[in-house]
Amino acid sequence: MPLIAHPQSMPFSQPLPLQSGAAIRDYALSYETYGTLNADKSNAVLICHALNASHHVAGVYEDQPKSEGWWDNMIGPGKPVDTDRFFVIGVNNLGSCFGSTGPMHINPDTGRVYGADFPVVTVEDWVDAQARLLDALGIRQLAAVMGGSLGGMQALCWSLRYPERVRHAVVVASAPNLNAENIAFNEVARRAIVTDPDFHGGHFYAQGVVPKRGLRIARMIGHITYLSDDVMNEKFGRQLREGIDLKYSTQDVEFQIESYLRYQGDKFSEYFDANTYLLITRALDYFDPARAHGGNLQQALAQTQAKFLLVSFTTDWRFAPARSREIVQALLDNKRAVSYAEIDAPHGHDAFLLDDARYLNVVRAYFARIASEGAAA
C-alpha cells in the first residue's frame, strides 16, 4: 500500500515583506504533509526543494501510480525520514510554477498576470513564507529542516533566521553561497531565456507563446552541471546514436549525449515556467549568509542553535565537497554539533536524489537519533 499524497493550499492575506524591500500579498503556498503530528507537535520535519521540484516530496497521488514524489526514496513509511515517526511537510516555494503563487498567477495590484513583474524572491523570503506556513499549522519548532542543493541553502537559512525553531538542520549537496562559475552557468541560462524572442520581456503569457528555445538551452546547461564527468563518460561516452557510421552533419544528432540533452531540454520546456527559472536561479545567486558579516562565515553561523548533518558527494562539481566543508568548519569553529558525511559517489550533483546505500543509511541513522532524542533535545 503506497503512501497517498494529498496536495493542499494555504492562503495568506497578510503581506509578506521581501528582502528586496517589496512585499507580496494575497498569496498561497501549496504543501503536502505525510505522517501524523504528535501531541506536543515536536516531530515535524520540513523539506525544502531545489530548482525543479515542488511540495510533492513523497508518495503518489490517488490512482496515479507513476506520480512518486521527488524524494520518495528518502521519505515515507520505514524510509530514512520515516513518516511513521515524523510529520513531514513538503512546501512549494513562492515564484514556483508548481502550485504556490508564481509569475503565471494574477497580480492583485494590477489584475493582470505577474509575468516578469513577480517580485524577486530570496532564500530568506522563502524561509519566512515557510515559517508562516508552520505558524498556520500550529508548529512552533521543527524536529528538523532538510534539503538538498538549493533546498540545503534553505535548511541552512532556517538555522540562522529562526534558530530557536530548528532542532536539526540537514544540509545535503549544498554550499554557503554560489561561486563565480555557478553564477556564470545561471547567467548563461538566463540570457538564453531572456533573449528568446518568445520571452517578450517576461510577459509572454499574453502572447500565447512560451520561450521554449531558451528553456531548452537552460535545461541542457543544467543537466551538464548536474552530472559528473565520470558518469557522463560511462553512460554516454562517445557513443553514436545510430550505428557506427558518422553522418557528418553539424545539425543532426550524432552522439548519444546530444540526443539525451535535447530530450531533457524538450521535456523541460513543455512544463517549466521561464520566469520561475529566472527567479529561482537568482535566489541561488543571491544566497550568501556571510555577506552581512564581511564574508566571515563563522561569524554568520554564530547565531545558529541547531545540530547539523552535512552530506556531500565526491564527484559533485556544482556543489563540491569543499563547499560543504566550509560550512562544517564554520560550525565547528562555533562549537556546534555537526555530523558530516562525504559520500564517494560517481553521479555528481544528481547523487543527492539517487539511491546510494551509504547516503541513505547516514540519513536514516541521523533521523533515528533525532527520533530518540524527542523534543527534549
Next chain:
Amino acid sequence: MPLIAHPQSMPFSQPLPLQSGAAIRDYALSYETYGTLNADKSNAVLICHALNASHHVAGVYEDQPKSEGWWDNMIGPGKPVDTDRFFVIGVNNLGSCFGSTGPMHINPDTGRVYGADFPVVTVEDWVDAQARLLDALGIRQLAAVMGGSLGGMQALCWSLRYPERVRHAVVVASAPNLNAENIAFNEVARRAIVTDPDFHGGHFYAQGVVPKRGLRIARMIGHITYLSDDVMNEKFGRQLREGIDLKYSTQDVEFQIESYLRYQGDKFSEYFDANTYLLITRALDYFDPARAHGGNLQQALAQTQAKFLLVSFTTDWRFAPARSREIVQALLDNKRAVSYAEIDAPHGHDAFLLDDARYLNVVRAYFARIASEGAAA
C-alpha cells in the same frame, strides 16, 4: 622593431576530397610566414589554430600596433619558437571566417553563398589541406607541427596522417578525443545558434541578419569552460558590478562575472560566423584517431614517426592533464620519444595562450633542441 606580418592567400583549383565523402573545389587558404626558409628547407614549423584563431599567429600588421598575432608571446624573433631560426607558417583552416574559404564565400557549384551547405570538415581534412599548402610552398618535411587545444589535435593528426613529413609534434592542452562532457557543451552552443530565429537554417546572410543571440550564448558557455574555477573566483568571485547594494533583478547585471560574460558574448557575436562555429565544434567532436582501431589509442599511434612534446595545465578541465597523459602513455607504449610537461597553472584551458615562464621555457628548450638537431634528426 616589431615583426611585421603579411597575410597571403594560396588558391587551390584541384578538388580536396573530404572525410565525409564530399569534396571542396576552388578554395583558398590564408596563411602567413615568419622567418626564412633555409636552403635545405628543413626549418619549417607549422602552427595549427584552435576555435577562435587564424593564420595571424605572430607579429603585427603594418601600422596596426595593436594587431598582435594570437600566439605572439610564443612565436617571433628570440621567442620560444624563434623566427630567427625557424620558418614559421600560420594557416587558417577551411570553413573559418578569417580568410580561408568558408561558409560566407561563394559555392562554385551554385554561384550562391555556401551558408549551411559548406561541407562538414574534419581535423583530417584540415591537415590534408595544410599538406597541400606545404607542397605549394615546396616544403617536404616539417621540423615541427605545433598547436594548442584543437590545434594540438591537428598536430597529433599530422603525425599520423603524414608520419614521414613531421620530425616533431608539439601538442599543447589537447586530448586524443573529446569526452561526453565536451561534446555536450559543444552541442548546447550549437543548439543556441541553430534555434536562433535569425539563423534561418544557416542561410542568414541572404536575410541580412546574424544569429547574434545564439553566438552570444555559445561564447559565454565557451568562456566558462576556458577558465578554471580558481581563476574565476579570484578574478570575479561574488563581486557585484555596482557598489555593494543588491538590485534584486533577474535581468540586470548584478555580479561582475555576468558583466564579463555578456561583454565577451557581445564582442564575439559581432565578428564570428555562426556556420563556422558549427563546423569547428563538429570537427572537435569528430576527432578520434583511436576510433578506426576499436578505441585502442596505442594501436592508432603506432604509425607515428615523430618525436613529441606534450604540455598540459593542471587546472584545465576542458582538456585535463589526464587526457594528455593518455597520449603520452600510448606513445611510450609504442617506444616513441616523448617529452611531457604538466604545468601547475591557475588559468584553466586559457593557460596555453598565456605567459607562464615555466611553460614558455619548456617550449623554448624543446625548440632549441630541434634547432640543434637540424634536418639530420
